[in-house]
Amino acid sequence: MAPFDLVIFGGTGDLAMRKLLPALLHRFVDGQIGTGTRIYGVARDARSDEAYRGRVREAVAGIAAADPRVAEAVDAFLALLHYRQLDLASEDGWPAFAEEIGHGPDRVRVFYLAVGPSLFANVADRLASVGLAGGGTRVVVEKPIGKDGASAQVINEALGRVFEESQVFRIDHYLGKETVQNLTALRFGNALFEPLWKAEHIDHVQITVAETVGVEGRAAYYDKSGALRDMVQNHLLQLLCLVAMEPPASLAADAIRDEKLKVLRALRPIGNGNASQMTVRGQYRAGAVDGQAVPGYLDELGGPSHTETFVAIKAEVQNWRWAGVPFYLRTGKRLAERMSEIVVTFRRVPHSIFGDPADGSASPLAPNKLVIRLQPDEGVKLWLMNKVPGPGGMRMREVAMDLSFAETFGGRQPDAYERLLMDVVRGNPMLFMRRDEVDAAWQWIDPIRAAWEAGHDAPKPYTAGGWGPSAAVALIERDGRTWHEDAQ
Numbered sequence: 214m215a216p217f218d219l220v221i222f223g224g225t226g227d228l229a230m231r232k233l234l235p236a237l238l239h240r241f242v243d244g245q246i247g248t249g250t251r252i253y254g255v256a257r258d259a260r261s262d263e264a265y266r267g268r269v270r271e272a273v274a275g276i277a278a279a280d281p282r283v284a285e286a287v288d289a290f291l292a293l294l295h296y297r298q299l300d301l302a303s304e305d306g307w308p309a310f311a312e313e314i315g316h317g318p319d320r321v322r323v324f325y326l327a328v329g330p331s332l333f334a335n336v337a338d339r340l341a342s343v344g345l346a347g348g349g350t351r352v353v354v355e356k357p358i359g360k361d362g363a364s365a366q367v368i369n370e371a372l373g374r375v376f377e378e379s380q381v382f383r384i385d386h387y388l389g390k391e392t393v394q395n396l397t398a399l400r401f402g403n404a405l406f407e408p409l410w411k412a413e414h415i416d417h418v419q420i421t422v423a424e425t426v427g428v429e430g431r432a433a434y435y436d437k438s439g440a441l442r443d444m445v446q447n448h449l450l451q452l453l454c455l456v457a458m459e460p461p462a463s464l465a466a467d468a469i470r471d472e473k474l475k476v477l478r479a480l481r482p483i484g485n486g487n488a489s490q491m492t493v494r495g496q497y498r499a500g501a502v503d504g505q506a507v508p509g510y511l512d513e514l515g516g517p518s519h520t521e522t523f524v525a526i527k528a529e530v531q532n533w534r535w536a537g538v539p540f541y542l543r544t545g546k547r548l549a550e551r552m553s554e555i556v557v558t559f560r561r562v563p564h565s566i567f568g569d570p571a572d573g574s575a576s577p578l579a580p581n582k583l584v585i586r587l588q589p590d591e592g593v594k595l596w597l598m599n600k601v602p603g604p605g606g607m608r609m610r611e612v613a614m615d616l617s618f619a620e621t622f623g624g625r626q627p628d629a630y631e632r633l634l635m636d637v638v639r640g641n642p643m644l645f646m647r648r649d650e651v652d653a654a655w656q657w658i659d660p661i662r663a664a665w666e667a668g669h670d671a672p673k674p675y676t677a678g679g680w681g682p683s684a685a686v687a688l689i690e691r692d693g694r695t696w697h698e699d700a701q
């Protein structure tokens with residue numbers, strides 16, 4: 214890739230150290246980032262380039278230790294890094310910063326806003342005032358894009374005053390995951406699935422994003438957000454869109470984003486009248502995760518709170534393709550397992566020739582399932598009914614055809630940020646959210662939150678290390694279905 218400049222505002226923060234710089238290092242190792250590229254970390258502390266490089270060296274020590282190719286490349290990568298002290302909330306220091314960054318008008322310049330959204334407007338205005346907002350400039354913004362529709366608009370308008378929409382890259386790192394991109398490949402690269410991809414043949418869809426971690430010392434920050442805003446508004450709805458969208462005409466960014474937008478706009482509204490039947494929110498209590506005792510959310514926060522650390526929703530896409538097909542979404546912290554997956558459950562066969570489960574002459578035929586595992590152990594399983602080998606009559610059992618990414622493709626699975634950062638440099642917005650998508654997602658989310666607030670009832674407690682409140686099990690079981698559990 215031609216040399217470029219990447220400025221990480223918030224270059225000493227958790228996101229920069231844990232995700233962005235390791236991702237850039239991997240791209241460097243693979244030869245995608247060449248000499249001549251400059252990577253700047255920006256924060257308020259005074260610090261030399263050398264001190265910054267030392268800090269990044271520590272941050273990547275783990276990945277360097279695990280791979281000799283990375284270890285060999287670290288010094289050359291660190292030589293691309295620089296540090297600049299700048300208070301993003303202030304007007305001072307920008308002209309000097311611009312002088313350094315601004316040379317080479319044709320160069321691609323990426324400004325990654327790895328800072329809180331309250332700084333976005335000032336950063337956009339300052340970049341414009343020092344002439345750094347022109348054509349070659351791209352800005353990357355992280356979630357949260359607002360805490361509701363109104364605040365998202367304020368952020369998007371502040372960015373829109375300065376940048377064209379094509380210059381703004383709103384990251385949802387789930388979209389950069391290999392398995393999520395593979396969902397598009399599976400659906401539209403195979404003739405097998407698309408004819409069946411509709412209400413006539415699909416019974417329901419489940420999307421689970423489960424974390425074992427709690428709020429990790431950031432309870433005060435998390436308490437202003439909660440699982441609905443932090444996970445559902447972006448990651449889960451984006452996954453739902455990719456499952457439910459109509460086939461786009463091409464892989465062009467707007468072709469895909471137009472289709473995702475239609476799904477968001479077709480979601481059945483959930484609000485005061487139906488939130489109690491269609492949603493469950495929970496909050497973890499003390500328990501044990503991976504054999505370790507962990508405190509409850511309120512103990513970590515040190516006070517009362519109605520913020521949810523778990524949410525389950527029965528969503529419906531109101532269009533011809535999906536009429537009557539529920540999309541069960543659930544996400545939570547301090548659950549039994551760290552796991553994200555999409556499960557598409559097909560309808561049962563209309564008639565079994567293998568005996569009648571009602572008279573005990575056969576066990577019921579399980580419906581086919583396509584399970585797309587996003588993490589860990591990325592891969593795809595297709596669950597099919599098979600005859601159990603042997604002479605014991607026609608005994609049937611559910612067996613998975615297993616396509617493990619690690620086994621099939623070998624090697625390291627690149628992190629989502631690697632793909633996304635390189636797409637920003639290339640100027641390819643396919644895996645980023647357009648402004649109208651963000652607005653449409655909030656339009657669906659805001660009434661759910663409003664209904665919860667109007668109801669005044671507390672989130673349902675659940676024990677850390679379980680699968681959320683029992684009401685989340687009831688949400689799906691009262692429809693005669695169950696949450697998927699991998700049997701093999």
Ligand code: NAP
Pocket residue numbers: 222223224225226227228229232255256257258299300301302326327328329330332355356357
């Ligand atoms: P963090 O660890 O608190 O880091 C914030 C960074 O911003 C630090 O480098 C901080 O350095 C700098 N900063 C803060 N105020 C500044 C100012 N006025 N001027 C210049 N620099 C300033 O936060 P983070 O976890 O990296 O998250 C950054 C943003 O990304 C947040 O909006 C977060 O919601 C979002 N995000 C994070 C993750 C993640 O995995 N961490 C994932 C998704 C989204 P100084 O204090 O020294 O200035």
